[in-house]
Amino acid sequence: MFKKILIANRGEIAVRVIRACRELGITSVAIYSDVDRASLHVRKADEAYHIGAPAAAESYLNMAKILDVAKRSGADAIHPGYGFLSENAKFARACGGAGVKFIGPSPVSMEMMGSKTRARQEMEKVGVPFVPGTSRGLESPEQAEQVAARIGYPVMLKAAAGGGGKGMRLVHEPGELRPALEAAQSEAERAFGDREVYVEKAIVNPRHIEMQVLADEYGNTVYLGERECSIQRRHQKVLEEAPSPIVDPDMRRRMGEVAVRVAKAAGYTNAGTVEFLVDRDKNFYFLEMNTRLQVEHPVTELITGLDLVHLQIRIAAGEKLPFGQEDIRIRGHAIECRIYAEDPDNNYFPSPGRITLLLSPSGPGIRRDSGMYEGWTVPVDYDPLLAKLIGYGTDRGQAISRLTRALYEYFVGGIKTNISLFRRILTDADFQAGKVDTGYLDRLLKSKAPEVMGENAEVAAIAAGIFAILDPASVVGNGNLSPNPGNKTVGGVAVSGWKKAGRFEALD
């Protein structure tokens, strides 16, 4: 087993991996940029090294600096988490070159899955189902028109190097095709430095369902059940659950077997995820394979009782899978809410800043994977994921009710979060009936929000006065403690909001 693992990441996932290391008796090494010195992953790690400026290119994407820290600290393995360098074959190869084990698949597998068109070519060979369309980039607008005519409108244009919806265009009729193609190509150029675009039959409002696979380095590959990931905003997942409300044991077996076939065809090792589009008739089509740990892996952990990060590490250390497909038992239901620092009342603009009050839920069926703490200042430089709140229940209904209860207990003060969005989703009739697809959330957000009862305005008025008496200067005392400059601002501004109160006391 490894002696020391460097975690090439930050935030909740770095904390998640550091915990696994401690549980396995492995020394953990954190890295941090200028703005992350006080971040939770640095507090929790056994060792921590500064690696540069806030910009990811200067820090969490800087291979040379990270490998230098691995060398200095004597780490014998690197866990990339998700995002940043986790799907970068070049980095995986560089780790190999530096004699440090990359915890993930081989660079070859990563490269194969890195290009959607190449992946498609390889997977079609082994009979993996695909959405009708081109398996390689379009040479010309003319070719685009021919293919589109053949497979029938609406069609979807996609960037070969794409992801996160960039370089994607939905085309309803021939007239829209050429301009959409140009737009998609230039957007792909900007986003990925690669203008290659291909065309597929558009599946309107599909479900996005993915299958977790696990493969050791001796050819043993298993699937751990699916995750329903259809609830998205701007192609970003917001809430995930396992199992999917529409997948029965037979469909699970069929999807799982395809996923295993995909992994084997790619010579895949370690943890990976095969994403499928599912249409109204429950036909599923291969979308892509994510060659890393997913943000939403906890829902699979809760229904299988397994620890995916422990297994990733043990597989990378050369251990055999400790179980076979027949040993994997799915029990209960799990739902994950991604808590983002963003403002649901104002275009979901990101909301960095100092967390002045944090009340965290716990109790039965509640798991919290968090990268935040009270007093911490959320930096503006990285993505807005603060924490993941996961609810488990005997069945879907109980998971929903426990999660609703936990969200009620959850409070993050000083910044905006999307917690209220989840209250809305969990109480929505369509969601409760499991009627979700990739268009669900946009529809919900367009629909009129349920009238929020202001019945407690009088209570708030009374509370305002009592606060002014019992706790007038709270934020001042708080601001004093601020470890980083960011806090002062917030603290300072905040105080002025209540100086008045202080003055009143003198008056009466």
Place this chain on the structure above:
Amino acid sequence: MFKKILIANRGEIAVRVIRACRELGITSVAIYSDVDRASLHVRKADEAYHIGAPAAAESYLNMAKILDVAKRSGADAIHPGYGFLSENAKFARACGGAGVKFIGPSPVSMEMMGSKTRARQEMEKVGVPFVPGTSRGLESPEQAEQVAARIGYPVMLKAAAGGGGKGMRLVHEPGELRPALEAAQSEAERAFGDREVYVEKAIVNPRHIEMQVLADEYGNTVYLGERECSIQRRHQKVLEEAPSPIVDPDMRRRMGEVAVRVAKAAGYTNAGTVEFLVDRDKNFYFLEMNTRLQVEHPVTELITGLDLVHLQIRIAAGEKLPFGQEDIRIRGHAIECRIYAEDPDNNYFPSPGRITLLLSPSGPGIRRDSGMYEGWTVPVDYDPLLAKLIGYGTDRGQAISRLTRALYEYFVGGIKTNISLFRRILTDADFQAGKVDTGYLDRLLKSKAPEVMGENAEVAAIAAGIFAILDPASVVGNGNLSPNPGNKTVGGVAVSGWKKAGRFEALD
């Protein structure tokens, strides 16, 4: 289903039940004594009513006051939690009289199980295995000597109304019998107002293993697997786990079937626990039945995936059990640590006072049922259980490692807790091998504690200086917020400890 439930309890179990109510859409009503106004269960409940002085007899044991609150608040059911009135048949009967549903078994079942001798008589009729001895109180020292001679020494004397080890005496040889009998009888008199004592064959260092049962009001009774509760101090459980390291599926089935027979013979409904003594040869003997929810119920919830409090409420509301014995699947392993406010370094003296800093663990496989929060003052008037930390894992080893990790993250500042005791137990070779019995913890505590490395004394020295500069007045600012007088004291004293530091800054 009920509209409103009064929780006749406090602390972590009141919070646990309040959460279940919220999850089921039921309004929760808390009660509190003078010293519990700021306690967590009052903060979490939908309604809260003051019921009197700190002394339990004036508040949490005061049936009239509690039923009066039930009436005023319009509660249609009462959950008693554990302890206090939870096993009081008189109270259960009074609830019935007041037209409020008591969430638990019938008074008749409670009375049958309330007297150990009566329970024994009833259970022997249905062939439940017992430790050899008298099934009724001893009439005379002579009778005691005859019985002891027949069953053979060592023998155990026990109070019929007993519990918590009071009125118990281990007798190794005939000479010790008479004085021990007198001592046991007078102790029983003092403790329970009932000097009835009986004699049993003493099983030296047995295991204490209990079986969870669940019965609806239509005669459906199931068992949910066992809990290993052998790790005790002064007959108080400290750490529990499920399943037991020594119970295999066949033994589980046999114990479970006996437990179901016990429940049926007692006409038992709702959740209950049948306690067994288990000797070296894995023979198990009926000990007693606890007619309430157990403190350690979470470990059963984690390995079965069920919510016992939800089920208690649904059963009391007249619902049928939603599953049969064959549907219950045990998966993984769970261990619970009872976090007490007591000082492991000083005779485990209780340690009430203000919690000045609280860092709580979370993440994979960790459940926390807590009644405390930062800034709260632990009252001197009630038992020292602050919270329960429960670890779940794919197997026992993983449960241990996750729990060890979580304990490393757990910090309660300002009062003493027994957290360090669990670090010691979880790293002990015998515990890790599952070699535990009711004598285990006393042996461990007698053995020399592993030398704690003071290797970080220099780090502490540096930290002392940096604290003095960055955070000199922390506790002052803190004391200001104290909602109750108790805090001031602590805050005040604490400050003085650092005033010095403040002064130094002026000097240099």
Place this chain on the structure above:
Amino acid sequence: MLYDITIDGKDYRLELERADAGWRCRLNGREIQIDAVLARRDVLSILIGGKAYEIKREHIANETHLWVGGVRYAAELRDPRSLRSRKGSAADDKGPKKLYAPMPGKVVRVVVAEQQAVEAGQSILVVEAMKMQNEIKSPKKGTLQKIVAAEGANVNAGDVLAIVE
């Protein structure tokens, strides 16, 4: 003590005094029996007629929010004797309007040129923060009078980005 309090735009007059038992409280002249305890900084537990409320307080930018249950209320405290008029909370479409940065970040794109006509809701510039491209839209129909924050500029929350006439 006497407070003028505005909750979500509605005004309340609150008289509050500590009584030995707890508090004497009159809201808009109406006597209300309350019991209150500060559980911890910014967290208040209030009991009114048996109902239990937990109120959380936060300050964002220069606003104070009080949360009761899951609902947020904007709260303002004022000195009844001061003549200081309150800042009008109602939006006013007359005259030039400033566009403020809703969060700290970097102006990565300016979409509209100065003196150009703009529709209400039309995107004027894009601020990048937390790896998101955030479109800042015009609050009204009119002319883009001035771009205050040029492309590439780093801005703080509340900075003026542009002015629409």
Place this chain on the structure above:
Amino acid sequence: MLYDITIDGKDYRLELERADAGWRCRLNGREIQIDAVLARRDVLSILIGGKAYEIKREHIANETHLWVGGVRYAAELRDPRSLRSRKGSAADDKGPKKLYAPMPGKVVRVVVAEQQAVEAGQSILVVEAMKMQNEIKSPKKGTLQKIVAAEGANVNAGDVLAIVE
């Protein structure tokens, strides 16, 4: 700044200055490279040569504890220039010894009468707290000189309960 610090009875001299980069730190004259940040009240994160330490501070009674990892250290700060002598931490068996209440509670039983001889470790009285009966034992062999807290008395932590001569 200059500090004399005692950790678990061992003395250290600490020189600490803020440098623009972070800190200048000399412990017993030895220069140490450190990086420190206060994560929140009473919680300090210190990096020394790559190793990460989280230090928690608590005050119990009149002692200050610093926790590094799971290990507790008793900490004392002193002014090097003051002549005030430190309170001797070593236990001293000569002369009368006071028995202190380890926690607030109620004296429910006094087991030994005044002027009676007692063994070291012999139970002298019982204090009930948190539903537990806690035996307070004699720290030394000798005579029970005086019972300060009588049966039924409510005591606070640190109160003198009895004196053994």
